[in-house]
Amino acid sequence: MTDSDSDLSDFTDDDLFSTGNIFARRELLRVGHVPERARIVGRDDEMQRVGKALGPATQGGPPRNLIIYGKTGTGKSLVSRHVSRRARDRAEENGVRFVSVYIDCSDADTETRVARRMALGVRDEVDPSLHIPTSGLGASEYYHYLWNLLEAVDVFVVILDEIDKLRDDEVLMQLSRAEESGKTDCYVGVISISNKIEYRERLNERVNSSLQDSEFVFHPYDAAQLKDILENRRDAFQADVLEDSVIPKTAALAAREHGDARKAIEIIYEAGALAEGQGDARVTESHLEDAQREAEVNRFQELVAGSTPHVKYLLRSLAILTQSRPTKDMFSTHDIYQRYKQQAEAEGSEPITQDRVYRLLKEQTFLGVTESHHTGGGRGQGSYLEHRLMRDPEIVLDALDG
Incomplete structure (x- = not known):
């Protein structure tokens, strides 16, 4: 037996699987955890609005479609899922078969993936023994399973989180016209959630007309x-x-x-x-x-994460300049470019042109990584662009080294 085997044998199960004395209920701090009502704070008005949209469905009537906007972490998904669960419970008390499915469109970003998630979600509620292939089928086949399963359901509500990540509007077209086209007698409702306030403007007129939805915004806490x-x-x-x-x-x-x-x-x-x-x-x-x-x-x-090496050389250069001159946080494109060339060459890479670096800096401003301003120029000088880092330079360097 080796020394390492001997060391392991000295551990009791309590030692080996110890979780320490800090946490009591980790699940309360998990992303995606939907807490009970008492733990939902500052969202009474928003819960009322979602509840009113789903209220008719709890009595077997048609739910109202919603589009909910708001920044990440403002409670959009939590409130939608929580109220949908309560609506399902109230519907059950009223003898109404209410099924809801939550789909994250940052993961399921195509019509086929969403149709599959909907079919599988309803299957799990209605007929768990039914086999539905998880690959090899197109959207139309998954819709076929979905419409058949909805024959046993009175109301179906789908929550499409980060819906702006969907590549086209066909899912919304299918859902909004499912009853009208005779595909199902079940009432179908859609709660669309987006971080982008302009999302509605991207929908084509046919979808806009079919949805007949209500929209509102969740503000930051x-x-x-x-x-x-x-x-x-x-x-x-x-x-x-x-x-x-x-x-x-x-x-x-x-x-x-x-x-x-x-x-x-x-x-x-x-x-x-x-x-x-x-x-x-x-x-x-x-x-x-x-x-x-x-x-x-x-x-x-x-x-x-998805940036090119030259973007990373550029950000590293701006962070180093910011660190090296603590009394100055704005730097000209020329100064940044000179430091960038040194960085690129040190990495064994051919530097790109100053004009290209200028365009990359403008892209980083658009992303909120940097901020740019035109100077007025001094005597004999024209106006030129200066840039500053919008993050702590040490944070930037640690991230780029990670």
Whole structure:
């Protein structure tokens, strides 16, 4: 037996599978967790509006279609799923067969994928023993399964989250005209969720006419609401584990930066995970600051994940310039280009032209990574463009090194 085998044999199951003394109910901090009503904060009006749209369906009538807008983490998905579940329960009390299916269109981004998810979702509720192939079929075959299954259903509601990621409008056309075209006698409703307020303008006239929907906006949470949301999930942690200042500070940080409840919950979870990993007995502001920094690095990595190497050389160059000149945060395209050339050559890459770098900087401004301004120019100088980084340069460098 090797030394490593001997070491392993010394572990009891309690040692091997120990989860520490920080968390009590981790599921309360999971992304996608739909909590009970008492834990949903600051969204009473929005719940009422979704409830009114689904109210007729609980009595066997047609639901109203909705389009819900709002930034990420404003409760759009949570409220839609929660109210749909309550509508299903109320419908059941009234003897109405109500089925809802939630689909994330950032994953199911084609008509075939959405049709498959709908067919499988209804199958799981109506006839779990029915075999539906998960590959090898087109959208029309999955619709055929769906319409047949809906013969046993009174009301069908589909929640299409991030619907702007769908590649075409055919899904909405099929759903909005299902009853009119005689494909089903079941009442069909659609709740469309988008981060893009201009989404409705992209729909063609036929779909717009068929949907006859209502639309409204979820606004970002403020600091007080975020604090209440986190307080309502305090029991995700063991008693007395959270330092008193952790929840207020998390709420204040999230409100200042984005008003995103999802990110606030993620950050406080990561702070707990850091404390757990370090073997600490309490979650402190220090853990929170480290978690916040790690989250910022991760977000920036996601933002530049698909960027070309030259974009990354360019951002690294601007971050290094910003670090090296603490009294200056705006830099001309020429200064950035000179530093970029050094970076590209150090990486063994042929630098692109200054004109191309100028266009890349404008693209980064559009993405919110940089900010650009025209200077007035001095005596003998024309106007030129200056740029500054919209992120902490250390965050940018850590993300690009990750």
